[in-house]
Amino acid sequence: MIIAITGTPGTGKTSISKILQKNGFEVIDLNKVACEKIFLIGRDEKRDSMIVDVEKFNEHIKKNYIGKNIVFIEGHLSHLLKNVDKVIVLRCHPAELRKNLSKKGWNAKKIKENLEAELLDIILCEAVEIHPKNNIFEIDTTSKSIDAVASSIIEIINNKFKNMKKYNMGKIDWSEEVFNWF
Ligand SMILES: Nc1ncnc2c1ncn2[C@@H]1O[C@H](COP(=O)(O)OP(=O)(O)OP(=O)(O)O)[C@@H](O)[C@H]1O
Ligand SMILES: [Mg+2]
Structure with missing residues (x-):
């Protein structure tokens, strides 16, 4: 079973992955492997980052990790x-x-861009376009330690990805926050 851990930059994906690795789980760092294997299309000069060839990466995981x-x-x-x-x-x-x-x-512009993305649920919206809703889980990491978030992931696995209200997608809404911006 292949499980994506995604989220706006800064939500703690890498920090939490380190805890999962300590607990014996295999974790692949998408950005690192994409650079090593040259699964790249080009460079986003505006964002100062590499553009990953998602299709090639998809083939790579199919070949190496399915099953x-x-x-x-x-x-x-x-x-x-x-x-x-x-x-x-x-x-x-x-x-x-x-x-x-x-x-x-990170500089103020890059921080703002990512805060906007989190506020607008960009990653969740993208995920919903590709995956069935019952395969998507959301964890609110706010005020949770890195260990507690890793435990939540392990809890989801131990529960065999069955429906758990607290991790159901679509419940998190930061839209009120927008009023603090004006
Ligand atoms: N739950 C948390 N509690 C306290 N600090 C956290 C938490 N999650 C992340 N951080 C801190 O936020 C910073 C960013 O975390 P991290 O690099 O793991 O995020 P990321 O999601 O992997 O970001 P990116 O997409 O840019 O790789 C780190 O300094 C980390 O210690
Ligand atoms: Mg990271």
């Missing part, structure tokens, strides 16, 4: 992979996300 027990693929593009079985979207209240992004040393 394995549990493999996580972490990265803010992992929900775009059609070959993943389940998608876990990490969410974070914009005020707290701002703090996480500041720790990355």
Whole structure:
């Protein structure tokens, strides 16, 4: 089973993946592997980042990981992979996300762009276009420690991805936050 861990940059995907690895799980870092295997289309000069060839990456996981027990693929593009079985979207209240992004040393423009993306549920909307709703889970990481978020992921697995109200997609709504911006 292949599980995508996705979310707006700064929601903690990499930090949480490290805990999952310590717990014995296999985790693939999408951005790292895409660069190593040269699954890239080009460069986004505006965003100062590489553009990943999602189709090529999709083929790569089909060849190498389908049929394995549990493999996580972490990265803010992992929900775009059609070959993943389940998608876990990490969410974070914009005020707290701002703090996480500041720790990355990003400039104000890049931080704002990502806060807007989180506020507008961009990643969730993209995931819903590709995957059945019952394969998508959302975790609100706001005020949760990195360990607690990793435990939530393990809880979802132990529950065999059955419906759990607290992780149902579509319940998280940061739209009220927009009033603080004007
Ligand atoms: N739940 C949390 N509690 C406290 N700090 C957190 C939490 N989640 C993330 N952080 C902090 O936020 C920063 C960004 O986290 P991280 O790099 O794991 O995010 P990411 O989702 O992997 O981002 P990117 O998409 O850019 O790779 C780190 O400094 C991390 O320690
Ligand atoms: Mg990361």
